[in-house]
Amino acid sequence: MAETPLHIPxxxxxxxxxxxxxxxxLYIDATFGRGGHSRAILSQLNESGRLISLDRDPTAAQAAEQLAYDPRFEFIHTSFSxxxxxxxxxxxxxxxxGILFDLGVSSPQLxxxxxxxSFMHDxxxxxRMNPTEGQSAAEWLATASQDEMADVFRHYGEERYAGRIARTIVERRDLQPLTRTSELAKLVASVSPSKERHKHPATRVFQAVRIHVNRELDEARDALAAAVEALQPGGRLAVISFHSLEDRLTKLFMRKESERPQLPPGLPLRDDEIEDNRRLITVGKAIKPSAEEIQRNPRCRSSVLRVAERLP
Known part of the structure; x- marks a missing residue:
């Protein structure tokens, strides 16, 4: 089998x-992608170590076949949810x-x-992360109501012209359905009154549709909660995010799991009398890529890594 080109992890x-x-x-790579992180984990395991990797993308499953020879490695073709x-x-x-999440879309997918x-390629x-499951973007855009589309664009894309874009899509699909990425990109650009430097007008809408079609934030919430249950005391949770919605979800999740309960002031309780139900403690601060890494791989510039450790 020809070797699958590796993207830059x-x-x-x-x-x-x-x-x-x-x-x-035992470690879990919840988003195998093209295997860059999985290979790095395997390189540090001895013969007793074990790695389970997950991914719902069929092309990721094909890439994982390259590691099938390794008895320490197991790939499961499924979503991390x-x-x-x-x-x-x-x-x-x-x-x-330890469990690693690399959220969002990968370079090979783009x-x-x-x-x-991508709006850059027609x-x-x-x-869909898995093209054999669920509703495609074209199918959703052909059937969703104007209000539903506007809500998705606004909440998952933080798109300021969400209502205008949704209305234009409804008007357009009554004449001809949107079936190509270039069609959607041109439509969004045509109704966006302001342009941002170095950012295509369709960036936020494409992000929003992708997140909605793949249920990315809901899947991440479910998977993060399960990850904490799976971790042994001292086990590590590492999450790489690529946009503010993912990072906000991760940050709030780790904060909730690492804070002691807030009780009303004035209660006659000492600190040692308050039940400590924390499950995580954050490790260091959020980490962003270095200037050197951004130069090598400009797509990583928005990435953020957060790490937490499982408490006893």
């Missing part, structure tokens, strides 16, 4: 350091030493015009 050294890998332990079921079925609660993720308006 983002914040590779920083995320591997954040996992604080112990060579004989299946993590609760995997943890339960395999009795992994409290047994995993660069493949047939996947429909292709079918699909955007």
């Amino acid at each position: 983002v914040l590779l050294a920083e995320s591997i350091a954040g996992l604080a890998i112990q060579p004989d332990q 299946a993590l609760p079921h995997i943890v339960a079925e395999r009795n992994l609660t409290g047994r995993v030493a 660069d493949d015009a047939e996947r429909g993720f 292709g079918p308006l699909d955007m």
Whole structure:
């Protein structure tokens, strides 16, 4: 089998350091992608170590075949939202030493015009992480109400012209359905009154549609909660995000899991009498890519890594 070209894994050294890998332990790479992070984890494991990697993208499953020879490695072709079921079925609660999430869309997905993720390449308006499951972007745009579309553009894309764009899509689809990425990009550009330097007018709408079609934020919430259950005491959770919505979700989740309960002032309780139900403690501050990494890989410039450790 020909070797699948590797994309550049983002914040590779920083995320591997954040996992604080112990060579004989079990790790989960919740987003295999093209395997850059998984290979780095495997390189630090001894013969007793083990890595389980997940991904719902069929092309990621093909790339994972290159590691099938390694008895320490197992690939599961599924979304990371299946993590609760995997943890339960395999009795992994409290047994995993580290879990890594690399959220969002990967460079190979963006660069493949047939996947429909990018407004830079004309292709079918699909955007599904797994093209064999669920509703494509074109199908959703053909059936969603104007209010639903506006709400998605506003909340998942932070698009200021959400209502105007949604109304124009409804008017356009009554004449001819949107089926190509170039059609959607041109439509959004035509009704966006202001232009941002170095940012295409369709950037936010494409992000919003992709997040909605793939349920990305809902999937991340479910998977992060399951990850905490799976981690053993001292186990590490490392999450790489690429836009503010993902990072905000991760930050708030880690903050909630690492803060002691806030009680009303004036209660006659000492600190040692308050039940400490924290499950995580954050490790260091948010990490962003260096200038050197951004120069090598400009697409990583918005990435953020956050790390937390499981408490006993």
